[in-house]
Amino acid sequence: MKNQxxxxxxxxxxxxxxxxxxxxxxxxxxTVPLTALxxxxxxxxxxxxxxxxxxxxxxxxxxxRKFEHGVGTHARSALWIQLDGGSERFRAHVGxxxxxxxxxxxxxxxxxxxxxxxxxxxxxxxxxxxxxDVDLRGIQSLLLQVDDGGxxxxxxxxNWAEARFDVxxxxxxxxxAPRETPYLLTPAPAPAPRIxxxxxxxxxxxxxxxxxxxxxxxxxxxFSAVGLPDTLRLDPQSGVVTGTAPAxxxxxxxxxxxxxxxxxxxxxxxxxxxxxxxTPPMGWNHWYAHYNNITDAMARQAADLMVRHxxxxxxxxxxxxxxxxMNAAKxxxxxxVGPARDADGTILPNRHFxxxxxxxxxxxSHGLKAGIYTSxxxxxxxxxTGSYQxxxxxxxxxxxxxxxxxxxxWCSYGRLVKGQTGLEVFQKPFRQxxxxxxxxxxxxxxxxxxxxxxxxxxxxxxxxxxxxRTAGDLGxxxxxxxxxxxxxxxxxxxxxxxxxxDPDYIQIGYIGAARVGGExxxxxxxxxxxxxxxxxxxxxxxxxxxxxxxxxxxxxTLNVLANPEVIAVDQDPLGQCARVLPLEDANFAMVxxxxxxxxxxxxxxxxEMPATLRIPWTMLGRTGPQHVRDLWRQTNLGLIEEAxxxxxxxxxAALIRVEQPRPAPPR
Ligand code: GLA
Numbered sequence: 001m002k003n004q005x006x007x008x009x010x011x012x013x014x015x016x017x018x019x020x021x022x023x024x025x026x027x028x029x030x031t032v033p034l035t036a037l038x039x040x041x042x043x044x045x046x047x048x049x050x051x052x053x054x055x056x057x058x059x060x061x062x063x064x065r066k067f068e069h070g071v072g073t074h075a076r077s078a079l080w081i082q083l084d085g086g087s088e089r090f091r092a093h094v095g096x097x098x099x100x101x102x103x104x105x106x107x108x109x110x111x112x113x114x115x116x117x118x119x120x121x122x123x124x125x126x127x128x129x130x131x132x133d134v135d136l137r138g139i140q141s142l143l144l145q146v147d148d149g150g151x152x153x154x155x156x157x158x159n160w161a162e163a164r165f166d167v168x169x170x171x172x173x174x175x176x177a178p179r180e181t182p183y184l185l186t187p188a189p190a191p192a193p194r195i196x197x198x199x200x201x202x203x204x205x206x207x208x209x210x211x212x213x214x215x216x217x218x219x220x221x222x223f224s225a226v227g228l229p230d231t232l233r234l235d236p237q238s239g240v241v242t243g244t245a246p247a248x249x250x251x252x253x254x255x256x257x258x259x260x261x262x263x264x265x266x267x268x269x270x271x272x273x274x275x276x277x278x279t280p281p282m283g284w285n286h287w288y289a290h291y292n293n294i295t296d297a298m299a300r301q302a303a304d305l306m307v308r309h310x311x312x313x314x315x316x317x318x319x320x321x322x323x324x325x326m327n328a329a330k331x332x333x334x335x336x337v338g339p340a341r342d343a344d345g346t347i348l349p350n351r352h353f354x355x356x357x358x359x360x361x362x363x364x365s366h367g368l369k370a371g372i373y374t375s376x377x378x379x380x381x382x383x384x385t386g387s388y389q390x391x392x393x394x395x396x397x398x399x400x401x402x403x404x405x406x407x408x409x410w411c412s413y414g415r416l417v418k419g420q421t422g423l424e425v426f427q428k429p430f431r432q433x434x435x436x437x438x439x440x441x442x443x444x445x446x447x448x449x450x451x452x453x454x455x456x457x458x459x460x461x462x463x464x465x466x467x468x469r470t471a472g473d474l475g476x477x478x479x480x481x482x483x484x485x486x487x488x489x490x491x492x493x494x495x496x497x498x499x500x501x502d503p504d505y506i507q508i509g510y511i512g513a514a515r516v517g518g519e520x521x522x523x524x525x526x527x528x529x530x531x532x533x534x535x536x537x538x539x540x541x542x543x544x545x546x547x548x549x550x551x552x553x554x555x556x557t558l559n560v561l562a563n564p565e566v567i568a569v570d571q572d573p574l575g576q577c578a579r580v581l582p583l584e585d586a587n588f589a590m591v592x593x594x595x596x597x598x599x600x601x602x603x604x605x606x607x608e609m610p611a612t613l614r615i616p617w618t619m620l621g622r623t624g625p626q627h628v629r630d631l632w633r634q635t636n637l638g639l640i641e642e643a644x645x646x647x648x649x650x651x652x653a654a655l656i657r658v659e660q661p662r663p664a665p666p667r
Contacts, residue, residue: 032171034071034092034144034163037081041174044077044146045153045479054097055157062095062129067161072097075106075156076479076586077146078608080177083112086170087136092163093129100125100157105149108132108158112139114609122149129161136165142172143608150586152483177608180526180649182556185632186563189216189310192262195255196564197315198571200269202278202498203245207443210404212367213239214315215257215264216564227253229270240367245443246272269573275498277445277466279571280543281405283318283371284311288511288547289520292324292336292382295352296359303363305550312368314564315571318405318445319363320371320545325353326385340385347374347385347394360402371405371445372398376429377412386412391429392436399442408433410450426454427463434464447502447543457491461499467543474504476524478651482606485536489590492577495541501577505547506537509557520549528652530560531632535602535653538570539578539590565631566655569600578602581619589615598659600631605648613654614645620658629657 039049047055054060054072061067070092096104108120110132117134136142146158165172197214209232213223223239229246239257251270256263271278284302286294303319306312327338327350335351342348349356360370374394375386387394398406408430417425430448437444448460448468460468470491471484484503491501508530510520525533537544546561553561569592578592578600585607592600599620603613617626628637628644632655637644639661646654 037174042079046074056099058099061098070161075148081142084170087165089166090134093161095129097157100155102155104155107147109145111143182527186559191218193217193257193264195266198279200573211241216313221259278497282544285320287322289549323382356401369404372403373407375411379412381411395436405445407447431463457494467500467502495577497575509548510552511548528649532653535655616643
């Protein structure tokens with residue numbers, strides 16, 4: 001009591017109580033408006049931060065009250081500010097801007113040195129502004145944050161009105177989000193053999209067959225198989241199976257691998273029938289590494305590196321060309337300019353691709369598969385020859401060249417159907433190509449790329465697709481990465497063997513700046529964000545195509561790309577896309593049922609601070625203690641009662657496998 005009186009007395013001496021009841025501090029030397037800080041460092045979910053205006057560039061207004069000054073932003077928004085103990089107070093009026101045009105809902109937060117100093121609670125459109133007055137004395141680092149209120153970012157136009165600092169020492173300055181030192185979670189592969197990859201593989205009877213048994217461990221290694229159909233042959237040194245797909249039916253076999261350190265085996269099923277891509281296809285696509293610079297030599301090198309870096313040992317198998325392998329009418333590179341087709345209409349590769357058949361032979365000689373790209377329109381997205389009016393001829397050419405995968409990109413087709421409406425407009429070119437591919441004497445996995453139009457997930461499989469992009473190009477915004485995953489989870493009913501929602505490529509490592517011609521540079525995602533990225537893609541059962549520069553794969557990137565236990569979640573034969581379970585503060589879990597009765601569970605921290613996330617077994621429909629394995633670290637965590645909790649870095653993830661303990665064998 002005595003102390004409280006003393007504090008109040010001191011407060012009266014050095015300042016006064018203001019009308020909000022907070023203690024006013026010693027007269028600060030100056031007031032620094034938030035708008036004086038470098039707002040380019042503010043991250044936000046939509047648009048650019050605005051000075052003295054809302055995100056829609058209107059005067060700032062919250063529930064009819066106008067504010068002359070302040071910052072207009074959009075959830076999810078974060079600005080890191082270095083105070084160095086120099087600021088005494090932060091004051092502002094916060095709320096959803098009146099020009100939002102719809103039902104926005106946000107939460108404003110002020111965090112100082114990792115502690116929450118202020119939280120607005122959920123604020124909605126037309127709700128009166130809340131006044132903030134935060135004591136900053138002694139605080140070194142501040143975070144101003146606007147969360148989306150747990151319902152996505154639509155209409156979340158958020159104002160920090162009249163936001164200002166009372167400064168007595170160092171001036172506040174905005175800073176980049178904290179950097180994170182890369183940390184490796186994936187253990188190096190053991191020298192003894194370990195057979196990875198899917199446990200089921202689809203092919204069409206009578207077509208050429210090629211499959212490289214993904215296996216880590218020291219070479220030389222000897223491979224063998226029990227129960228291999230007699231139309232197939234396994235090369236004992238390389239572990240590559242070739243031949244002709246057997247007659248319609250299911251073939252159960254066992255792969256075996258042996259080296260001087262030990263032996264491994266894996267039960268495997270070849271399903272010869274109508275369906276390809278029984279697990280999500282995995283590989284590399286050139287687009288975000290090489291754009292319109294791709295050459296035959298680069299594709300061959302990617303195949304070499306897929307093997308040399310061990311990516312082929314964990315299941316990556318397609319080496320895929322994207323746009324720009326053909327000719328264009330006009331291009332800065334004269335070697336990419338030339339006739340679209342020869343006299344009989346056969347599509348012509350440009351002069352960077354002297355011999356397509358030789359290229360696919362080279363890729364196949366590694367036991368890998370080759371992918372190619374075209375558009376149903378007259379030109380591709382980058383303005384190169386498309387397949388319009390040559391669809392069947394081009395598909396035949398691709399098969400004769402030896403390609404095993406086709407990405408079919410809408411692009412200029414849109415111009416042909418401008419003004420037309422109805423679902424069939426979206427479906428027609430894909431249905432046509434799907435039908436053509438099905439008749440080819442070659443297994444060609446069909447990848448639809450039309451950015452999700454007409455709810456492609458509802459009909460992609462029906463028109464012959466094996467996977468379909470569900471949205472536009474992904475880009476390098478973390479929120480978009482999370483949002484695409486959450487959206488795909490809404491379409492989870494359509495994910496099944498042979499039919500996959502495609503959220504776009506794995507964009508980590510050295511990768512182009514999301515635009516044509518962008519030189520590859522290191523991706524903007526923090527290490528924890530990259531673990532989240534890969535965990536999300538695997539939980540979604542997404543096609544796993546790396547699209548960065550294979551020549552610059554570093555140890556960290558490889559550790560994210562090539563963890564066989566994480567990939568096993570993606571490749572699980574049940575083919576389920578995880579469902580989302582919301583946790584506190586816009587954090588969430590994703591839960592994927594696996595074929596063997598276990599579940600893969602990801603916990604995702606979307607927050608700006610490390611957090612402990614917890615998932616009780618009851619949320620998974622489980623009772624009693626559960627056996628838990630940490631999949632990134634590949635370690636057993638033992639039997640855990642009731643719930644799993646993990647301390648997770650900012651924007652990071654935990655990925656575990658949860659299973660019922662097996663009854664002890666009878667004595
Ligand atoms: C579109 C696709 C990309 C890529 C480019 C090529 O943008 O979505 O994945 O194929 O075209 O031009």
